[in-house]
Amino acid sequence: MDGSVWVILPTYNEAANLEAVVGGIRAAVPEAHILVVDDNSPDGTGQLADRMATADALLHVLHRPGKGGLGRAYTAGFAHALEQGAGYVIEMDADLSHDPADLPRLIAPAADGAALVLGSRYTTGGGIENWGLERRIISRVGCGYARRVLGVRVRDLTGGFKCFRADTLRAIDAASAEAQGYGFQVELTYRVLSLGLTVVEVPIRFRERRLGESKMSAHIALEAAWRVPALRFGPRRWRPLEAARRGADALPNEG
């Protein structure tokens, strides 16, 4: 495997989950760097992460001044991981919805050359536990809508458990992604597919969080609904060739 593994954990009020998720990652991938990207959580998640980092040399904390959204937290985390020489960069929820034990299965195809590996709820063997009917329907409809509008075959376009090769993040100029939440996930995966790179789906079981609250909202769902067609047809759609001409071979620092 060429390069170190960096797991990015965006956090907003995840103090109740942080120790368990970091412990789970350590058990699954002992050599991984873990980067907590905290948006000044009122519940003290950032300070807890700082204390934990004093006992774990591979645990890092990025503090941001206030709640800026999932997408911005990730792009800041990506930039930091790339600057530090990451070979593989993983997106993962900090609330144990994503099982840390699945990490080796996400990393293996990337180590074999896949540009992006998606932890997929909607491929054979994947699934969701503890979601109500309403959220199941919204997620299914949202994924089906995005697949049709974008004309792609990937089954889980909105999931947030994924492993990028570092060169993939540079090639897609991830820092320029504009969407948040579900839309952010669709946007990054669509950019990888637009470059003709290999995207692999591995089945995962998503478990609804038991502690803390989801930060997703109707606003974020609506944002995804209008941003998806814009990704393919809008005047500001991302064009791989233009990005290449601009020299999208390095992620700029967060802007």
Ligand SMILES: Nc1nc2c(ncn2[C@@H]2O[C@H](COP(=O)(O)OP(=O)(O)O[C@H]3O[C@H](CO)[C@@H](O)[C@H](O)[C@@H]3O)[C@@H](O)[C@H]2O)c(=O)[nH]1
């Ligand atoms: N730093 C930071 N972290 C945030 C923010 N908003 C959310 N997070 C963190 O991002 C992770 C996911 O947030 P949730 O609010 O729990 O998301 P969800 O509703 O369960 O959505 C998940 O599933 C979706 C697909 O159904 C995914 O699209 C989404 O990315 C995420 O994985 C959690 O660790 C949460 O603390 C923010 O503004 N800033």
